[in-house]
Amino acid sequence: MLKEIDLTHKVLERDDEWEQGKLSVSFVLPILDSIINTPGNSLTLVRFPKQWRYRSPAVLSFLLDYNRHLESRQVRCSKCTVGLWGSYIGTKGWINGVNRHHGDDLYNNHCMQNHTCIKCTKFFCYECDNGVDGKLMLQTCIDCKEEYCYNCAPMTECVQCSENVCNDCRVRCPYSSSGCEYTVCAFCSGDSFMVCDTCGDKGCGEWCTGPGFFVCDGDDCNKVQCEGCRDEPGGVKWCDSCNASSCADCRYSKLSKDWGNACSECIELIAGELGQKILKDKQIYTNLKNMKCCVWI
Numbered sequence: 001m002l003k004e005i006d007l008t009h010k011v012l013e014r015d016d017e018w019e020q021g022k023l024s025v026s027f028v029l030p031i032l033d034s035i036i037n038t039p040g041n042s043l044t045l046v047r048f049p050k051q052w053r054y055r056s057p058a059v060l061s062f063l064l065d066y067n068r069h070l071e072s073r074q075v076r077c078s079k080c081t082v083g084l085w086g087s088y089i090g091t092k093g094w095i096n097g098v099n100r101h102h103g104d105d106l107y108n109n110h111c112m113q114n115h116t117c118i119k120c121t122k123f124f125c126y127e128c129d130n131g132v133d134g135k136l137m138l139q140t141c142i143d144c145k146e147e148y149c150y151n152c153a154p155m156t157e158c159v160q161c162s163e164n165v166c167n168d169c170r171v172r173c174p175y176s177s178s179g180c181e182y183t184v185c186a187f188c189s190g191d192s193f194m195v196c197d198t199c200g201d202k203g204c205g206e207w208c209t210g211p212g213f214f215v216c217d218g219d220d221c222n223k224v225q226c227e228g229c230r231d232e233p234g235g236v237k238w239c240d241s242c243n244a245s246s247c248a249d250c251r252y253s254k255l256s257k258d259w260g261n262a263c264s265e266c267i268e269l270i271a272g273e274l275g276q277k278i279l280k281d282k283q284i285y286t287n288l289k290n291m292k293c294c295v296w297i
Contacts, residue, residue, distance in 0.1 A: 002041070002043055003042050003045065004043075004046075005032070007048055007049050008049055026058075029058055032046065036066055037065075044121050045116050045118065046113065047146075059111075067094045070113075071093075075123045076123070077123060077124050078122040079125075080125060082127075093114070095111065096113075112145050112146070113147075114147070115147075117147060117149035117152055118146050124138035124149055125138075132150070137150050139155045142164060142169075142187070144168065144169050146166065153166055158184045158185040160185075160188035161184075161188050163185055170185065171185070174193075174203060180203075194213040194215070196213065196229055197224050197225060198226075198232065199228065199229050201228070201229075213225070213226055214226075214227075214238060216236045216250055217244060218247065218249075221246075221249075221250050223247045233248070234248045234249065235248070237269055239269060240265065241266070251269065254266075
């Protein structure tokens, strides 16, 4: 009894292409047509390739037929038993994109099946909550656009955009194993993590249970350092008095413009930086001298 067909990685974008292990659209569509036109068939879910998310006439024609097939089955929500047909389905239809006036995002959502969990293939309305935290029983991942019910795959809320993201698509903090719960969608992940300019360590900054990250607030600097690297000479340090987070160069540049009104704690931080530099230079001198090198200072 065939209930689900997954074509997401098995069909070519165009018939004039060839790739081992993949099928052409012209080969697949007649087979799908014969299945949905077979009386008493049990097909409830077809997962279409991402490449089909455009308005190819042949694909659109099949989508219209498949939409009518699902409508004719008159299935009900698995939780509240409301009928998922007629006026309830409305202009959106069972398949995104079959109704041109609905305004779906044609590339991202086109061909995606509505009201269906792709894990258990059960049908749900969009009003029932999960009975746990008040969120919908069936939710859509902002990244892959697939729908999952709460029982199969509870969604995580992206801390940046507050959209739902599934477990397969979510991007977690590298320190999630130590308890950090910072989770974002793929779209937000590019700007969500800090990378230390010194050691390359990566984390989510203030949310993180791992090392803290500090960003220089100097003009056009934005130097980032983790807790382990910021104590090095020139590192990004925090001033408790004036709440400035600056690297040594930016802090000195700012203070030197008005020494008379300079923050005393910032001056101490600069003095400490100079002291570390002097000690480091002295150590270099000593090492070179021990190597019997000729050093001019």
